Amino acid sequence: MxxxxxxxxxxxxxxxxxxxxxxxxxxxxxxxxxxxxxxxxxxxxxxxxxxxxxxxxxxxxxxxxxxxxxxxxxxxxxxxxxxxxxxxxxxxxxxxxxxxxxxxxxxxxxxxxxxxxxxxxxxxxxxxxxxxxxxxxxxxxxxxxxxxxxxxxxxxxxxxxxxxxxxxxxxxxxxxxxxxxxxxxxxxxxxxxxxxxxxxxxxxxxxxxxxxxxxxxxxxxxxxxxxxxxxxxxxxxxxxxLTFILEAADDIAYRTADIEDAFIKGFLPFSAILGEIKKIDTGEVFQAFEKLESLYEKAVSRGEEEPETYALKNWIVRIQSFLIACATEGFTENYESIMQGTYQKDLFAGTNAQELMEVLGYLAEKYVFTTDTIYKMEVAESRILTFLMEKFIAAAIKYDDPKQKMDSIDRRMIAFVSENYRKAYHRQAEGKSEAEKLYLRLLLVTDYICGMTDSYAKRLYQELTARI
CATH class of the missing domain: 1.10.3210.10 (Hypothetical protein af1432)
Known part of the structure; x- marks a missing residue:
């Protein structure tokens, strides 16, 4: 390339x-x-x-x-x-x-x-x-x-x-x-x-x-x-x-942000972060545990009201810089294979950041994603999306098909779909077989639902189920 x-x-x-x-x-x-x-x-x-x-x-x-x-x-x-x-x-x-x-x-x-x-x-x-x-x-x-x-x-x-x-x-x-x-x-x-x-x-x-x-x-x-x-x-x-670089930027952003957000929300104790980071041997380039501990000690000595918050936020900024350096190394060290299309890993593989990234992911998984609080939210979210998928798919199967009759609910469900998305469907469906049109109508539903914000999806569900 x-x-x-x-x-x-x-x-x-x-x-x-x-x-x-x-x-x-x-x-x-x-x-x-x-x-x-x-x-x-x-x-x-x-x-x-x-x-x-x-x-x-x-x-x-x-x-x-x-x-x-x-x-x-x-x-x-x-x-x-x-x-x-x-x-x-x-x-x-x-x-x-x-x-x-x-x-x-x-x-x-x-x-x-x-x-x-x-x-x-x-x-x-x-x-x-x-x-x-x-x-x-x-x-x-x-x-x-x-x-x-x-x-x-x-x-x-x-x-x-x-x-x-x-x-x-x-x-x-x-x-x-x-x-x-x-x-x-x-x-x-x-x-x-x-x-x-x-x-x-x-x-x-x-x-x-x-x-x-x-x-x-x-x-x-x-x-x-x-x-x-x-x-x-x-x-x-x-x-x-450039996709490898985009993926590394995404990994840096969400791995560090998940930790900071989880700490601020009270899901992830500072002691847990310190304990897991302490196990890492990141080499001479960056001692993750020592940095976090020293920042905490500095906050205490300065009389900060929230020394843990001070330490974590400053530590996050420092490890982001470290991860940027490691991702750069991952790209430059594997430059030839990336340009030849033969590289099969992410940019952190084999760098000093690999273990740190794994620990950050582990902390988020253990203290956030598998907690009762998040599980309860996800059960509620699943109910919303399941309802919307059922109603819109049932209508979409009949839509734009002269061989099938839409009832009053079907017509109303399709009317909710963005006019732009319906226009896009009709443009893409021109000259297509019945099977392809059906497939595009199913995509029309996912197109519309994916375009929803969290608040809109929740509000639409409440309105359609009379849960005001």
Whole structure:
């Protein structure tokens, strides 16, 4: 893979290229992507979507919006480090200062939209949608035939392996109606970067060693577009190199933020953090336990009212810098294999940060994600999403099908769906077979539900079940 091709500024709507050459607008193509994203309603909705704690009333705890801003910031920092490495060590004779700037801007944008397709209620929302399809597809019929016999294998696999990453690609390319059906019409380099798993639902290997096959990266409905994009950038069937950097930025953001938020919420005691960190041997580069302990002692000596809070917040900032350095090392040490498409791990593998990242994940899992409080929230969230899936899927199966009659409830359920999403369905359904149209109508439901904020999903459920 070559950077001159990987950083493709091409867009689906080609007439945009001519507008971008106007001398009155000095922004690069990737800077224009940034302004399109932050001005979009889809991006704004992230302020009311869960990161860890659903519908939290605290103004400190992170939402998807604040998480995305953090990922964007870390991504840009990593881009600066890695771009400078390529220049300094002449890893690519054709690499320029402008390319370094382009990498930073692409990662800045990718961080903002990497979670833009996630449904309400965080990652549990993805699980709830997947499980609904797994449990109910075998019970649904279409014209008297089981839906499992109507849809092809990939369509069925798409639904049972529903994934927010694939939904993000779909949202920004086809569902965000600004000018026309081309979505946000973002650059190919950016679109390729946000696809963490460049495989379809029939090629995933969740338990395999290759990180790019862990989950689905795009749906059957969007595969043709993805193939066009990845061919243009030269990434082909491999991960775009910037995807590794985006993933590292995401890992840094959520692993450290989960600890800080859990501590502030009272889920995670300071003593537990100190105890687990104490077990780590991170080498001479960074002594995690000593840093946290010394910061606590400093806070006590200074007479801070909340020495534990002071120590943890300052420690989080320090380990974020450490993790950025380690991710940079992970990329530069494996530069050749990443550019050849053969690297199969994340950027922290084999670095001084690997064990620290594992401990941070363990702490969040033990003290937050598997607690009764979170479990109770998730049970309630599952009930909301299950109800919405049942009602909207039942209506969608009959929608736009002259052979089936919709009753009054079906018509009302479809009326709730965003007009933009319904228009997108009709554009995509033109000339398609009955099976493909049915598949697209099922995606219409997930498109709509994924576009909901946490508050809207909860409110709609309450209104439809008369729970005021």
């Amino acid at each position: 070559e950077w001159s091709q990987l950083l493709s500024p091409k867009r689906v709507r080609t007439d945009q290229v001519h507008r971008e050459k106007k001398k009155t607008d000095l922004r690069s193509s990737f800077e224009k992507d940034y302004h399109r994203i932050i001005g979009s309603a889809s991006f704004r909705r992230l302020q009311d979507k869960t990161q860890v704690f659903p519908l939290d009333k605290s103004d400190f705890v992170r939402t998807r919006l604040t998480h995305s801003l953090e990922v964007s910031s870390f991504g840009k920092s990593l881009g600066q480090n890695i771009g400078e490495y390529i220049l300094t060590f002449h890893k690519d004779p054709a690499f320029t200062l402008q390319m370094k700037e382009d990498i930073c801007n692409i990662l800045l944008c990718a961080g903002l939209i990497h979670d833009i397709g996630n449904p309400p209620f965080g990652h549990f929302g993805e699980t709830a949608i997947r499980e609904w399809f797994e449990e109910n597809l075998g019970k649904l019929t279409f014209h008297g035939d089981p839906i499992e016999k109507v849809l092809n294998r990939q369509m069925l696999a798409d639904l049972c392996h529903f994934e927010g990453n694939a939904q993000a690609f779909r949202l920004v390319t086809k569902l965000h109606y600004l000018v026309d059906e081309k979505g946000m019409n973002l650059t190919y380099a950016l679109l390729n970067t946000i696809v963490k798993y460049p495989v379809n639902s029939l090629a995933i290997e969740p338990e395999g060693a290759d990180i790019r096959r862990k989950k689905i990266g795009f749906y059957y409905a969007d595969e043709k577009l993805f193939r066009e994009i990845s061919q243009e950038t030269g990434a082909g069937e491999y991960r775009h190199p």
